[in-house]
Amino acid sequence: MNRDELKIKFEDIPPEGLSLGFEDQKGDLIKDCYPISRPIRAKVHLQRWGIDVKVTGEVETEVKLTCDRCLKEFPFEIKGRINVLLEPRAVLSRLKEEVRLTKEDLDVIFFDGITxxxxxxxxxxxxxxxxxxxxxxxxxxxLCPICGQDLNEKSCECKPAFKDSPFAILKKLVVSSR
Ligand SMILES: [Zn+2]
Ligand SMILES: [Zn+2]
Structure with a gap:
């Protein structure tokens, strides 16, 4: 995948719009955040809307996430619809709330107006x-905070001590802050 081919000049988008699809085998797009277990596939359509560009389409992949509780890696499937409005940054200053409201079903992202x-x-x-x-x-x-046992697999002997441990207080804090 050549990312340069995905930088589209505003002036190169024809009046009828521009459709493109691509596959990112290695997950380069998000490699600084999550590894993938299936290639990223995306189909998008770019449509000029005055000085804005509406981007619609879909993206799918499967990322490898780490469970917050047991720290095991697990696959997470992503099937997302893309529905984004790109607005030139210059518009930002005079963007009125009413304008925003009419576009509330869209995510608005700012761009330089050119690419x-x-x-x-x-x-x-x-x-x-x-x-x-x-x-x-x-x-x-x-995981048990004391011995590290994965409690999904089996319970451990630490449980009686758990109540008196500093973690008991922590647990209370977490519960009450919800
Ligand atoms: Zn888990
Ligand atoms: Zn334990």
């Missing part, structure tokens, strides 16, 4: 699709 960075748009959509709370499963029991 549409399709790779960046797709990257952004993938990263947005990754959940904040990464759990291998909702019911993951996590």
């Amino acid at each position: 549409v960075e399709v790779d960046e748009v797709v990257r952004e959509e993938i990263l947005l699709a990754v959940p904040m709370r990464k759990l291998c499963k909702e019911t993951c029991k996590g």
